Amino acid sequence: MTDLHRTPLYDLHLELGAKMVPFAGYEMPVQYPAGVMKEHLHTRAAAGLFDVSHMGQVLISGSNWEEVASAFETLVPQNVLGLADGRQRYGFFTTPMGGIADDLMFARRGDALFVVINAACKEDDIAHMRANLPASLTIDELDRALIALQGPASEAVLAALDPAAADMRFMDVRALTLDGIEVWASRSGYTGEDGYEISVAPGQATPLARKLLEHTQVEPIGLGARDSLRLEAGLCLYGHDIDTTTTPVEAGLSWAIQTIRRAGGARAGGFPGADIILPQLTAVTERSRVGLLPEGRAPMREGVPLFSDLEGGEPVGHITSGGFGPTVGGPVAMGYLPTDLCAPGTHVFGELRGKRLPLVTTPLPFVAANFKR
Amino acid sequence: MKYTEEHEWLMEEGDLIVVGITEHAAEQLGDVVFVELPEVGTEVSKDEEIVVIESVKAASDILAPLDGEIVEVNEAIVDAPAKVNEDPEGEAWFFKINPSDLSQMDDYMDEAAYKDFIG
Structure with missing residues (x-):
């Protein structure tokens, strides 16, 4: 594991008894001694601290906001120009074929755009931005740690350190001072719970994490529970539920394409794959991402082929994420199916160890979001 | 008590052998959420x-650590898979087998050898 990167919190993970695994080129904690199940349930009940420093953090700046935002709109189908200072949006880089090259969060910080991208995609994403954004813009990959604090107790934990944390709504971003440490915080996350994502200078990541962990409500949470939390929340994992072969419409991410970028909007199109994606917004795609509840107790994981019938026939789709949902108390999954099989309550079959077992299609999420809107 | 390299424990109970998984295996697996047993x-x-x-x-x-017939299975761990983490070397046994060749037990480790094996 010598060529793997380590985050600034690496030593703290070991001290906390984490089991470390390679993930997207980093040695990351998959779980702590409490284990995935307890970590998951603790996050939904109180607050969990996640090291997400492997993700890429990029600051794009130029002479003014309009220059930065209008340039970024050539890469994403989101309304960037209309983003108010101190606000964040979910978005994605699209490909000329209408697929998704990565999903991301972008926030306006004054005249600059702060972008958080997936660890496994960050080199490609940065190359893509450098190649396709005007040379007049500055694209800085920031050397900063990223800590997520997720769960219903998050607000009280942060507000005790800086009362301004409590004034933030979902998707607000602002600078906070936590126990003397300057951070950039957003009220967001990827667990379906209220919470914050906190960008901090690498040298101050461990003192900040220790300070947060001092709180009785906060426990460290590994990648294992991060995955089951986001799966229950119905959120896509890049490289699994979405990739260059899935369009945003097929993936159920149409909500993230604002009207102003759609056909008839003031800034319609103008991003890669718009000629494929925009018509899909007003049509019925051949396939769609859908929630799937296995009717038995056996978890059905990524790759399980899905059939429309108990016997015979070719697969009609497959599971892209699946496992045990600790809050649901049973197996949960999502995957792609022909759109006519996606109506809630439709029965399909997943082939597991040579047997076809029933699943029923269900609206996402499995666990309702608990955001502070 | 004997142990396999697959981290099963085997305990003689009259003519039968009771089989389960070791504490070490349960810890490595993490929270058990599903068990399917033979008939x-x-x-x-x-x-x-x-x-x-x-x-x-x-x-x-x-x-299966031995040739034989499955004579009893522990349905309690099917209903409550978490028992496998709570008491893997006691209450959460998996199945009882009537072995057709008891000499196969000689292939397996004793407790001291198993402790060495898992380091």
């Missing part, structure tokens, strides 16, 4: 995959 009356061969065990992390198989 009582099944004739099994040594090294045949006869149990499916799924944790929050992954699916794994458990192999």
Whole structure:
């Protein structure tokens, strides 16, 4: 594991008894001694601290906001120009074929755009931005740690350190001072719970994490529970539920394409794959991402082929994420199916160890979001 | 008590052998969420995959450690898979096998050898 990167919190993970695994080129904690199940349930009940420093953090700046935002709109189908200072949006880089090259969060910080991208995609994403954004813009990959604090107790934990944390709504971003440490915080996350994502200078990541962990409500949470939390929340994992072969419409991410970028909007199109994606917004795609509840107790994981019938026939789709949902108390999954099989309550079959077992299609999420809107 | 390299424990109970997984295996698996046991009356061969065990992390198989007939299975761990983490070397046994060749027990480690094996 010598060529793997380590985050600034690496030593703290070991001290906390984490089991470390390679993930997207980093040695990351998959779980702590409490284990995935307890970590998951603790996050939904109180607050969990996640090291997400492997993700890429990029600051794009130029002479003014309009220059930065209008340039970024050539890469994403989101309304960037209309983003108010101190606000964040979910978005994605699209490909000329209408697929998704990565999903991301972008926030306006004054005249600059702060972008958080997936660890496994960050080199490609940065190359893509450098190649396709005007040379007049500055694209800085920031050397900063990223800590997520997720769960219903998050607000009280942060507000005790800086009362301004409590004034933030979902998707607000602002600078906070936590126990003397300057951070950039957003009220967001990827667990379906209220919470914050906190960008901090690498040298101050461990003192900040220790300070947060001092709180009785906060426990460290590994990648294992991060995955089951986001799966229950119905959120896509890049490289699994979405990739260059899935369009945003097929993936159920149409909500993230604002009207102003759609056909008839003031800034319609103008991003890669718009000629494929925009018509899909007003049509019925051949396939769609859908929630799937296995009717038995056996978890059905990524790759399980899905059939429309108990016997015979070719697969009609497959599971892209699946496992045990600790809050649901049973197996949960999502995957792609022909759109006519996606109506809630439709029965399909997943082939597991040579047997076809029933699943029923269900609206996402499995666990309702608990955001502070 | 004997132990396999697959982290099963085997305990003699009269003519039968009770089989379960070790504390070490349960800890490595993580939270167990699903167990599928063989049917009582099944004739099994040594090294045949006869149990499916799924944790929050992954699916794994458990192999028949001996030739013989499955004479009893522990339905309690099917209903409450978490018992496998709570008491793997006690209450959460998996199945009882009537061995057709008891000499196969000689292939397996004693407790001291197993402790060395898991380091």
